[in-house]
Amino acid sequence: MNISIEEMRLLAQLSRLALTDDELKKFAGDLCALEEFSSALLPFFGPVSDTDEPQGLAQMREDIVRAGLDREELLALSRLRENGYIAVPCKVREV
Amino acid sequence: MNELVRRSLTEHRAALDRREYSSVELTHAYLNEIERREPIVGAFLTLNTEKAIQAAAQADARFAKGEGRGMLDGIPYALKDNFCTRGLRTTCASKMLADFMPPYDASVVTRLSDAGAILLGKVNMDEFAMGSTTETSALGVTRNPVNPDYVPGGSSGGSAAAVAALEVPFALGSDTGGSVRQPAAFCGVLGMKPTYGVISRYGMIALASSLDCVGLLTRTSDDCGAVLSCLVGRDEKDATSVMHPNSQFFKNERISERPLRVAVVRELLEDDEISPDIRCATVRAIEVLRERGAELGEVSLPSPEAALAAYCVISAAEAASNLARYDGIRYGRTTDGADDLFSLYAKSRSEGFGVEVKRRILFGTYMMTEDKRDLYYDRAREARGRIGERMHQILRQYDLILTPTTPTAAFKRGSALTPTQRRRADLCAVYASLAGLPALSVPFGRNTDGLPLAVQLVGAPYSEGLLLETAKCLEEVCQ
Numbered sequence: 001m002n003i004s005i006e007e008m009r010l011l012a013q014l015s016r017l018a019l020t021d022d023e024l025k026k027f028a029g030d031l032c033a034l035e036e037f038s039s040a041l042l043p044f045f046g047p048v049s050d051t052d053e054p055q056g057l058a059q060m061r062e063d064i065v066r067a068g069l070d071r072e073e074l075l076a077l078s079r080l081r082e083n084g085y086i087a088v089p090c091k092v093r094e095v
Numbered sequence: 096m097n098e099l100v101r102r103s104l105t106e107h108r109a110a111l112d113r114r115e116y117s118s119v120e121l122t123h124a125y126l127n128e129i130e131r132r133e134p135i136v137g138a139f140l141t142l143n144t145e146k147a148i149q150a151a152a153q154a155d156a157r158f159a160k161g162e163g164r165g166m167l168d169g170i171p172y173a174l175k176d177n178f179c180t181r182g183l184r185t186t187c188a189s190k191m192l193a194d195f196m197p198p199y200d201a202s203v204v205t206r207l208s209d210a211g212a213i214l215l216g217k218v219n220m221d222e223f224a225m226g227s228t229t230e231t232s233a234l235g236v237t238r239n240p241v242n243p244d245y246v247p248g249g250s251s252g253g254s255a256a257a258v259a260a261l262e263v264p265f266a267l268g269s270d271t272g273g274s275v276r277q278p279a280a281f282c283g284v285l286g287m288k289p290t291y292g293v294i295s296r297y298g299m300i301a302l303a304s305s306l307d308c309v310g311l312l313t314r315t316s317d318d319c320g321a322v323l324s325c326l327v328g329r330d331e332k333d334a335t336s337v338m339h340p341n342s343q344f345f346k347n348e349r350i351s352e353r354p355l356r357v358a359v360v361r362e363l364l365e366d367d368e369i370s371p372d373i374r375c376a377t378v379r380a381i382e383v384l385r386e387r388g389a390e391l392g393e394v395s396l397p398s399p400e401a402a403l404a405a406y407c408v409i410s411a412a413e414a415a416s417n418l419a420r421y422d423g424i425r426y427g428r429t430t431d432g433a434d435d436l437f438s439l440y441a442k443s444r445s446e447g448f449g450v451e452v453k454r455r456i457l458f459g460t461y462m463m464t465e466d467k468r469d470l471y472y473d474r475a476r477e478a479r480g481r482i483g484e485r486m487h488q489i490l491r492q493y494d495l496i497l498t499p500t501t502p503t504a505a506f507k508r509g510s511a512l513t514p515t516q517r518r519r520a521d522l523c524a525v526y527a528s529l530a531g532l533p534a535l536s537v538p539f540g541r542n543t544d545g546l547p548l549a550v551q552l553v554g555a556p557y558s559e560g561l562l563l564e565t566a567k568c569l570e571e572v573c574q
Binding site for chain 1: 195196198199329331332334335336337398400401403404405407408411415419422424425426429433434435436437438439440441442444445448453454456457458460461462464467470471473474475477478481513518
């Protein structure tokens with residue numbers, strides 16, 4: 001089992017992590033060891049439904065509107081608050 | 096040391112009811128013990144001293160008016176730092192949440208507060224509950240109170256250490272693949288993972304949602320029953336929570352007059368990883384139950400390697416998904432050096448998460464890539480299904496399954512173990528987690544180094560009462 005540095009870069013991107021090349025190499029070795037550890041699963045196979053739930057069905061609460069947490073209190077948790085909103089770096093610009 | 100702290104929760108209840116001492120005196124006794132033991136033990140990350148004393152005074156006022164709220168009224172406790180507490184820092188032992196002040200209480204906190212229990216503080220853990228030694232905490236070192244050269248176990252290491260060090264009579268932890276039972280075993284206290292869903296997880300910071308359970312750590316089975324009685328119940332804020340058919344566990348009654356039928360798992364006694372002292376303790380526990388009239392039988396389970404691998408893959412995949420919420424935007428750590436949205440996410444997460452958390456997020460993401468999902472994740476779910484079916488099949492023939500809790504006693508701090516070696520500490524614990532079954536780690540003697548040993552009892556869904564009753568038999572032998 002081997003994971004290339006390019007694959008690790010993609011995994012880091014999918015994981016939203018900024019990692020150095022040294023970190024990527026170290027984690028590549030760890031992931032290979034964990035994958036090998038997981039090879040005990042290879043004798044298992046069979047259809048598994050995407051919606052099965054081993055612990056039983058979830059019981060959803062009634063879909064009715066109730067008072068939630070205070071907006072200002074929630075906004076106060078973010079360092080990026082601005083004029084009653086959360087402001088993030090611009091993703092799309094008008095040209 | 097104030098001798099009060101040696102007493103169990105149920106002894107405190109009786110003494111408070113007799114007015115032998117007040118809740119304020121009791122709270123001060125534990126706060127003093129915390130002050131005395133913390134320089135060595137290091138269980139607490141945040142203390143709640145002022146509010147605890149206020150709450151104790153309110154409990155005393157209720158007692159004076161004859162308006163006590165029951166078993167836990169006026170009794171101090173500690174919370175693992177992954178339960179949200181309104182206005183009290185909740186860190187998950189991570190730099191990501193080092194300053195996080197939740198705007199709401201977890202449901203278990205509300206229940207305990209309504210029952211009059213006194214929160215003394217928040218205790219250390221492995222970062223985001225990922226680990227088995229509490230050494231992945233970014234915020235402090237916790238030592239095993241039995242011998243500080245050893246780890247307290249994890250991830251609920253602070254909870255186990257605080258109970259074992261007599262800093263609190265009970266604590267809550269969380270158990271995903273043994274995170275309450277293993278530290279309880281390492282520190283010599285009781286650790287219960289109840290049936291999946293019987294205690295609400297609303298406000299407990301998620302690791303792997305199909306496995307996560309609230310867990311209890313106490314010094315006696317009666318105490319465990321008292322706390323469990325307060326916590327079980329359906330909560331509409333947690334869609335997976337279910338109503339427990341029983342509501343009182345502190346008066347354990349024999350469920351049936353026929354002999355207890357106990358299954359012993361061959362693979363978990365014969366595995367090379369099980370150390371001789373643990374094997375001896377397990378065999379001795381089997382003998383004790385046999386002497387008390389139990390009927391013993393030997394059973395077989397799917398291989399421990401497959402169970403560990405299934406747990407490893409499923410928990411990492413779910414963790415990668417659950418931890419996606421820490422994006423540096425709404426709460427938690429926000430980087431100072433981002434000039435675009437992706438680097439805001441990536442830098443915030445890289446600065447906030449430690450190595451073990453990053454490793455598990457990467458592995459979980461890797462396991463969910465197109466080809467690995469078929470190869471491992473789907474097979475892990477199938478293995479989980481087979482393990483669950485086999486466990487349920489055994490529990491139709493037997494009342495409970497007895498195994499070691501851990502392959503070895505506590506190991507030394509700083510042991511250079513690889514990530515896969517560390518995962519083997521969960522060898523005996525993951526079966527009950529994968530099957531959603533209740534499991535209880537019961538202290539059972541010590542080895543020649545003086546370190547605690549323990550056995551694990553696993554029962555059918557909702558059989559917590561039977562597990563506690565059986566634990567009581569084992570406790571009597573150890574006293």
